[in-house]
Amino acid sequence: MDSNFILEFKDVTKQFPGVLALKDVSFEVRRGEIHGICGENGAGKSTLMKILSGVYPHGTYEGKIIFDGEELKLGESSIREASEKGIAIVYQELTLVPTMSVGENVFLGREPVEGQTINWNKLYADTKQILSNYGLNVSPQEIIKNLGVGKMQMVEIAKALSEDAKVLILDEPTSALSEAEVEKLMDILKTLKAHGITCLYITHKLEEFFRITDRITVMRDGKVVVTEPTENLSVEKLVRHMVGREMKERFPKGKRKPGEVVFEVNDLLALDPNDASHKVLNGVNFNVRRGEILGIAGLMGSGRTELVMTLFGEYGKIVNGKIMLEGKEIKPQSAREAIDAGLSLVPEDRKGFGLVLIQSILKNISLAHLNQFSGFLRIDADAELKASLKQAKSLTIKTSSFEALVETLSGGNQQKVVISKWLLSNPVVLIMDDPTRGIDVGAKYEIYKLMNDLAEKGVAIIMISSELQEVLGMSDRIMVMCRGRSAGVLPVQEASEERIMSLATGISS
Secondary structure (H helix, E strand, O other), X not given: OOOOEEEEEEXXXXXXXXXXXXXXXXXXXEOOOXXXXXXXXXXXXXXXHHHHOOOOOOOOOEEEEEEOOEEXXXXXXXXXXXXXXXXEEEOOOOOOOOOOEHHHHHOOOOOOEEOOEEOHHHHHHHHHHHHHHOOOOOOOOOEHHHOOHHHHHHHHHHHHHOOOOOEEEEEOOOOOOOHHHHHHHHHHHHHHHHOOOEEEEEOOOHHHHHHHOOEEEEEEOOEEEEEEEHHHOOHHHHHHXXXXXXXXXXXXXXXXXXXXXXXXXXXXXXXXXXXXXXXEEEEEEEEEEOOOEEEEEEOOOOOHHHXXXXXXXXOOEEEEEEEEEOOEEOOOOOHHHHHHXXXXXXXXXXXXXXXXXXXXXXXXXXXXXXXXXXXXXXXXXXXXXXXXHHHHHHOOOOOOOOOOXXXXXXXHHHHHHHHHHHHOOOOOEEEEEOOOOOOOHHHHHHHHHHHHHHHHOOOEEEEEOOOHHHHHHHOOEEEEEEOOEEEEEEEHHHOOXXXXXXXXXXXXX
């Protein structure tokens, strides 16, 4: 093996029952580089990383992986063995223990011991040294649940680096980070590179590849399509490689013709349900027209999600202001009341709040609307099945069976299940909180087309997004939030990333 390469995948093939997940995957990763791996959901990225990190041990796949000059043959204790060899992974979904401190999480299961007791001074000193080495601004004694998501992500990285990682795998590391936190992560990755650590970087946010990676490997249908220096690629070329076809536009242009105002929020003020002294919303004003997509932008902590959860009756205690739907004031105190009034919410956390992962696709779709199918002491199972099946087919959910468990679906198809569920209520206003978070470019395009179709049929859509390009690409107007207030509403023709950020940071009004 060339000493310039720390990793070499040679004809790696992985078969699951009825599914060929990887087929003859071959490419090299250079020592000390940041190597991007991209592809649609189902392309094989996660399967390959699970092999590398020991989730699937040697013997469960064909082909070879050469790591640091030797063939990687991970056995029964393969995850621990991979870690001991210097292969660490930071998952998209955090694996920290929320009630423990940063230091306890970093050295969990590997605590320094003197005699029969843990040497706490050494544990916290070693944690502090690791955090300092890589510019991670977190206190070793801080309890995890008191940290923001960005700092939790940093602790995950510190935990991986505490095991002297030679290769660090980052799976969607910025999916829940603010722009400032993303910038901090990019700085950390540059520091890791300077220390000679190799990073494998997986993300659906294509622009990030061009900010940080040296080379990119594109996968499609379990195969490697191309490995190229990042400088030789563009977003358009990446998309073409990923989906296998030309996509002329990332954000499809619909034929929306917004009509009359159908939903209004006037001077809304709401208190934190856990701290009545804290105003989570402090003067929010906006309206949405029938058949319009209103984008909501703002920095993390600006109150975007708190706003839509409060409108849906599931968060803040409203102490002032009015919510008007089709000319009538509504005061939803619960999700059920909001649904009955004509609102539906696709939540930011689809797994935590949108789905029951161990239930079938069809059961998930009908779950929030069983009252539609209920008679005297029974559910009309045939009507439930017919309605759910119609929604599932209309959104082209990709699955071998609609009786399959939702946990078996890709992120994009899980999101389609969530949307299907809420469309079953025929909403007047559909609220979508980061609807394309963590899904691939092809699935995003399908969601965008669906949004256009719904708006053309007269549904008013409120869309929160952390991606400014998505807000600019899909909205008719954009409402910007800053510190719990609506900082301004812009027609999309007058909006730009700079104008949105100046409102979001409070620089202009």
